[in-house]
Amino acid sequence: MKKEKFVIISNDAMVYDDLEYLKHKFAFKRLMGEGAVVKTLRSIYPTVTYAVHASMITGCYPDKTGVYNNEIDELCVKNSDWRWFRSFNKCKTLLDAAKEKGLVTANVFWPVTGCDKNIDYNIAEYWTQSGNETIFDAFERAGSSKQVIDEIIRPCAHYLVGKERRHPYADDFVFACGAEMIKKFKPDVIVMHPAGIDGLRHSTGVFSDRVNDMLDHTALWTQRIIEAVEEIGEAENTNFIITSDHGQIDVSRWIMPNVELKRRGFIHTDEKGAVTDFDAFIKGVGCSALVYLKDESDKKTYDAVYSALKEMRDIGIYGFSEVFTREEIKQKEHLSGPFSFVLETDGYTSFGSEWTGSIVHQRDFTDYRGGAASHGYLPDKGAQPTFIACGPSFKKGATLERRPIVDLAPTIAKAMGLNLPDADGKPIDEILR
Ligand SMILES: [Zn+2]
Structure with missing residues (x-):
């Protein structure tokens, strides 16, 4: 044959x-x-x-x-x-x-x-x-x-x-x-x-x-x-x-959630804006974002960050409508890694990783996360x-x-x-x- x-x-x-x-x-x-x-x-x-x-x-x-x-x-x-x-x-x-x-x-x-x-x-x-x-x-x-x-x-x-x-x-x-x-x-x-x-x-x-x-x-x-x-x-x-x-x-806003983490004291910078220390840092993945902690075993910081993220979700202007813990998202979508939380888009927002400037950034069509449409959201x-x-x-x-x-x-x-x-x-x- x-x-x-x-x-x-x-x-x-x-x-x-x-x-x-x-x-x-x-x-x-x-x-x-x-x-x-x-x-x-x-x-x-x-x-x-x-x-x-x-x-x-x-x-x-x-x-x-x-x-x-x-x-x-x-x-x-x-x-x-x-x-x-x-x-x-x-x-x-x-x-x-x-x-x-x-x-x-x-x-x-x-x-x-x-x-x-x-x-x-x-x-x-x-x-x-x-x-x-x-x-x-x-x-x-x-x-x-x-x-x-x-x-x-x-x-x-x-x-x-x-x-x-x-x-x-x-x-x-x-x-x-x-x-x-x-x-x-x-x-x-x-x-x-x-x-x-x-x-x-x-x-x-x-x-x-x-x-x-x-x-x-x-x-x-x-x-x-x-x-x-x-x-x-x-x-x-x-x-x-x-x-x-x-x-x-299609997305209508490009948001940097780290700007809000910095305002809440979870990211510290020098006068030039470089990060000098952090408790939590968010990596934008287009229409979702991964939240990393510097020390996940620090229960007090874990709880403070989780509570801040849930508060941001409920306020409703930060572009994400769901906060999953790593355990929840492994159970739901077989996703796991060294991050502690995952943020899911509200359906019209994508996320980048910057921590300076305004929380809403100008579109950047050279970045897959920052254009007129994007992906990274839940698969359905x-x-x-x-x-x-x-x-x-x-x-x-x-x-x-x-x-x-x-x-x-x-x-x-x-x-x-x-x-x-x-x-x-x-x-x-x-x-x-
Ligand atoms: Zn692709």
């Missing part, structure tokens, strides 16, 4: 509502017409890209993966490095399982994959860290081999140089690299993560003409990926999975992520309403004959042949 191939594309922030538009475009008409659809996936909490993608590729919730934020746990800074590297994810991935069976693995921009030894051809989602380095330096640090840099990244570099994290240019790079990898290396499984739909939603709102332009762009590039598979003669033998991580909601809110699977492993015409997003990896693993024994999710047998 011929070994089947898998092309897995996560279009960041694509939602089920988009399929109404996309189903008229050539690539999507075909994939939806000949494949199976799970209309909506229930994402994990918080609905942020790195946390969700770690759960999508492992089938595990954040209390197991250890990926519960894009950023690392650095406190008393406005922005931190992101969890770019594979070492942040504590669970076995679909790509680990594929490599165990000797399959050829490839990646373009799937989050939390930097320096992943089980990806043969790897371009991790990563970017230059200073003006002095090139994209080639950056991708080498994130684990791209010399062969990948010379044969894939260099020929596609014109899409990305000077345009990192800008859309649709960065997406042209992702799709172009993906098509080239398929043609050159013929991987058994390739994962890809373009983020243009997400980018346009952040800057123009959840639904807009610019978002639709990006959907057109996505449909055209999806067709080019299908053509790359046809070119190597594997069309009949390949399963295409098109999915996404979360939706977004807003437009929902979706899932299409088309190919020899999947039932034509099977349509399901809703499944947990942690079912994604176990479903693909079962189709590939692989094993993810520790996954929280289950294979979606109704769509498998």
Whole structure:
């Protein structure tokens, strides 16, 4: 029997509502017409890209993966490095399982994959860290081999140089690299993560003409990926999975809850505004926020901070309508980590991590948390992520309403004959042949 191939594309922030538009475009008409659809996936909490993608590729919730934020746990800074590297994810991935069976693995921009030894051809989602380095330096640090840099990244570099994290240019790079990898290396499984739909939603709102332009762009590039598979003669033998991580909601305020913590004496600064000491610090995660304590064993401070947060929630002007303790949110959403509380948006506010200036900040469209729309909220809110699977492993015409997003990896693993024994999710047998 011929070994089947898998092309897995996560279009960041694509939602089920988009399929109404996309189903008229050539690539999507075909994939939806000949494949199976799970209309909506229930994402994990918080609905942020790195946390969700770690759960999508492992089938595990954040209390197991250890990926519960894009950023690392650095406190008393406005922005931190992101969890770019594979070492942040504590669970076995679909790509680990594929490599165990000797399959050829490839990646373009799937989050939390930097320096992943089980990806043969790897371009991790990563970017230059200073003006002095090139994209080639950056991708080498994130684990791209010399062969990948010379044969894939260099020929596609014109899409990305000077345009990192800008859309649709960065997406042209992702799709172009993906098509080239398929043609050159013929991987058994390739994962890809373009983020243009997400980018346009952040800057123009959840639904807009610019978002639709990006959907057109996505449909055209999806067709080019299908053509790359046809070119190597594997069309009949390949399963295409098109999915996404979360939706977004329109937000009208960007709030810095640390400003209020400082006013209440939980954060101390010098005359220049630098933090000199703190009892509590809040990291904004878009439409939710993680509250860290300097010393969680100090019961008096724990109680004082918890009581201040509940008071702020009840006053109603600080942008959050729920305060969860770590124990409550682990029970409710399988979310845990070194923070003590989680704040959930009131439905129209997103949060940053700054502690100076006014509590309501000017929008910052360069920050995923500070634009016209955002995510990070509880997973049942807003437009929902979706899932299409088309190919020899999947039932034509099977349509399901809703499944947990942690079912994604176990479903693909079962189709590939692989094993993810520790996954929280289950294979979606109704769509498998
Ligand atoms: Zn995302």
